[in-house]
Amino acid sequence: MRSAYPSYVALSGGVGGAKLALGLSRAVSGDELLVVANIGDDFEHLGLYICPDLDTLAYTISGLNNWQLGWGRNDETWNFMDTLADLGGEAWFRLGDRDLALHVRRSRRLRDGASLSSTAKEIAFRLGVRCAICPCSDDPIRTMVTTDAGELEFQRYFVEQRAVPRIRSLRYQGAETARPSTTFVDALSGDGLKAVIICPSNPLLSIGPILAMRQARDALQHTPVPIIAVSPLRSGKAFKGPTESNMRDLGMTPDSLGVAQYYGSLIDGIVIDHSDADLAPQIRELGISVTFADISMPAPEDCERLAREVVGIVERNEIRKQVVE
DSSP: OOOSSOSEEEEEOSTHHHHHHHHHHHHSOGGGEEEEEOOTTOEEETTEEEOHHHHHHHHHHHTOBOTTTSSSBTTOOOHHHHHHHHTTOOOSSOOOHHHHHHHHHHHHHHHTTOOHHHHHHHHHHHHTOSSEEEESBSSOOEEEEEETTEEEEHHIIIIISTTOSOEEEEEEETTTTOOBOHHHHHHHTOTTOOEEEEOSSOIIIIIHHHHTSHHHHHHHHTOSSOEEEEOSEETTEESSSSHHHHHHHTTOOSSHHHHHHHHGGGOSEEEEEGGGGGGHHHHHTTTOEEEEEOOOOSSHHHHHHHHHHHHHHHHTTOSOOOOOO
16 A cells, blocks of 8 residues: 655745656656645735745646746736736736636635645645645745845845845744644655655745744754755756845855755755766765756756656665764
8 A cells, every 4th residue: 555645755936846846746646746835935915815836836737837937827817917007006916817816715715714735735636736735834934035125025025126136134034933834744754755855946035934944954854865956056057036146145156066055964965967067076075965967947848857867866776865963
């Protein structure tokens, strides 16, 4: 009988992380995969509870996503936002007509007392997602960005300000008291778990809020399986988003070495692009194993290709769990 727990737990933000999550959902059976989503981007807007990374994951894995934009649904219309703008409303954060229905449904369920985990599970099922998706916590965590323009809520920095202001510091409001979701924690110690995969999401903005929860970090550090990160950078450049500039602003090396240094002893291995092979010796000096792959994912078939390579690394036992002292 198959274990009730997943074989793979993937930590993810949106866009880049969602692409690998899509690939993983194709590389292994649905009941073998749990995708744990960042909630630091979540916020309330127009009276609705918005969860950008949870929704990007659900849309991408179900095949409903807008592949060109990287977020939102395909075949979207914008009548609501256009009318709102005409009326002088806040139109800086774009919500498509189809997407809007999801936010209305989630907000109603949360007001009725449902947890974020249960609403995410329901929405994923309704959209035809073939694996489990859960938020990293049912408690609120908000990424706050201190910039040259002052402290901004994440979406104000990322969307309204287009990630232009220079970052001075980050804080994950609420993470000090937030508890990781039960599904997340149970999976880390579950029977049959083979690996934890950190998807190629922005380490600071997408994975950082998850790791900021002490219970989550402790559970990850003591999970008996290897933790493998996939770099979001190739040749020091991000495929999409402000990862490179964020790392530079905060005094980090904006390349795969810097990513490995950020995760440090939490990870046992990292997958980097072939073009970054010169960084491998320095990464190995950190006690982190290095494997190489083409980490670009321009199309769905590339997501599956990379995911199968990562799964193959696990199945061949190429990366061993470091001993926890």
